[in-house]
Amino acid sequence: MSFSQGLSGLNAASKALDVVGNNIANSQTVGFKSGSISFADVFAGSQIGMGVQVAGVKQNFSDGVLSQGSSSLDMGIQGNGFFRLVGEGGQVYYSRNGQFKKDANGYIVNDMGLQLTGYQATGTPPAIQPGAAVGPIQIPTGQMPARASDGGTLKGNLNSEAEAIDPSIAFDPTKSESYNSVTQVTAYDSLGNRHTVNAYFVKTGPNEWKVYTNDATAPVVDAAGKTQYQETTLKFNSSGQLVTDDQNPGKIGVVSSAYNGAEALNFELDMAGMTQQALATAMDNPSTNGYPPGSLNGYTLGDNGQIVAAYSNGEQQLLGQVVLANFTNAGGLASSGNNCWTETPDSGQPAIGVAGTGNLGNLYGGKVEASNVDLSQEMVNMIVYQRNYQSNSQTIKTQSELLQTLVNLG
The missing domain is CATH 2.60.98.20 (Flagellar hook protein FlgE)
Known part of the structure; x- marks a missing residue:
């Protein structure tokens, strides 16, 4: 029995070190959320346990520190919520990594090519229409047409x-x-x-x-x-x-x-x-209220998620507004890699809205959210799991010596 107990302890400590290693490796990954491992004991119809098993790996969705971004489209979240992204096949992903850029077609994408979604401004002048559908946000590259004065x-x-x-x-x-x-x-x-x-x-x-x-x-x-x-x-x-x-x-x-x-x-x-x-x-x-035509000079992202373009004629124009998504149980999201998660039955369906409304957090333009990994704590955890691994290996060694003693008696 001691062999199985020791082996289960070795496996559990090894997986715990894997989690720590992954946290440390992603300590500089923007928007990364650290993980922590949970253990459970194993019983098999006796009062003496059969060892330990990994009950699960949980992610810590606490906020990371905001730092200065490198792009005018960078954005960081503080509080509840995720960026809502869509892939080429329509698959929806959720992320806290706010490093965005513009692709060749004017869509706002992350480094993996996933498109950021929100409300696209329409009409003259452009505005977010009531009941607008959530979809990829596109920044027009053409000039702003002239508007005739009518007041x-x-x-x-x-x-x-x-x-x-x-x-x-x-x-x-x-x-x-x-x-x-x-x-x-x-x-x-x-x-x-x-x-x-x-x-x-x-x-x-x-x-x-x-x-x-x-x-x-x-x-x-x-x-x-x-x-x-x-x-x-x-x-x-x-x-x-x-x-x-x-x-x-x-x-x-x-x-x-x-x-x-x-x-x-x-x-x-x-x-x-x-x-x-x-x-x-x-x-x-x-x-x-009229103005001449103008070419696009640049754009800024407001803390409410509104993307506003600035034109050479001195006018500004609303292009769209980023939305955030929140879940009843964010811990139930499934990690899909590339700093993204997907919806599962355990997470519940997303509640989508504008930053700063309801239970959604705030959005800050020109900032990115750093990883929430605490390196000091991870180093301590690594020492603890290493000692745990060594201790479990020692129980196997001790059991082996006892068996060898029995063999010698025979």
Whole structure:
């Protein structure tokens, strides 16, 4: 019996050393989770045990330390959750290794070619649509198309101390005495052509102003070749706040002619933020929502998993959002190598969502999660299992000597 006990102890200690060796070998593997071995005694119908057996190898899914990544697509998880990856055949894998890159087709992949999944942004402008399907995230390599301006804002302060323009003087942009101030707004057409829109302010009386606009780049002209202007009236109360009604909605139109093959502009500037105070007339960065085309300069990963592209036209655009998956029993996942796990009946089905929601952990862009192997503890474990191996071999040696003594007696 001692031989079988000793042999079982040798086998168990050998496997324990295998686990320790694997932990030490992967101490620098990004996202690696250390393993620990469990033992169970063996009985065979007697009070004296038959030895020991390996009950199982468990993985420790505690967090590793975050360190600086080497790629703009690197990401690290702190807390619950795994990256969800898919292979060429559609097989789904889960991993904590956040070292990612872009392949030739623009998909985000790990070093094994597995594609990272999440929500792809769609629409104009791109956004994550409600109920979007989870799938591989692709980063477009083409340029951002131009967006025609279809709205904008014009706000600031009009000087209440300004002199009202004589009613006998007709508005004429070529005559500075016919208006009090002028400001410019930049707009873009459907091809990305830049348009300069002039907005003229004419004080017509106490607390009342007229506003005229025209597109200086592609003005609208009548049959006689005369430039046409859009106009509206602004009325303020005694506190200098804009008063709006059906006749004076606090908006003014912007209309242009077709320019260089693009569609003509036709939108409104919202002036709800205009005030009239005894301060110098000044506009607060008038703007429209259009922009010219732009080429991709790079992309960043936010801590919420959103991948945002930066373009040469100064615009940013949402490309997609990484999802995380969590399991009721992460210890039930099956290791498939390459720092990946697969779902099993013991792990339960994955709960998929955005980082930082529910019981999912946080995601950090530009970081990677180091291995959670504790080298000091592993070295201690190695010494303990080595002594265990030696002790079990000693029981076999002792049993052999006893048998030899019996043989000599015979």
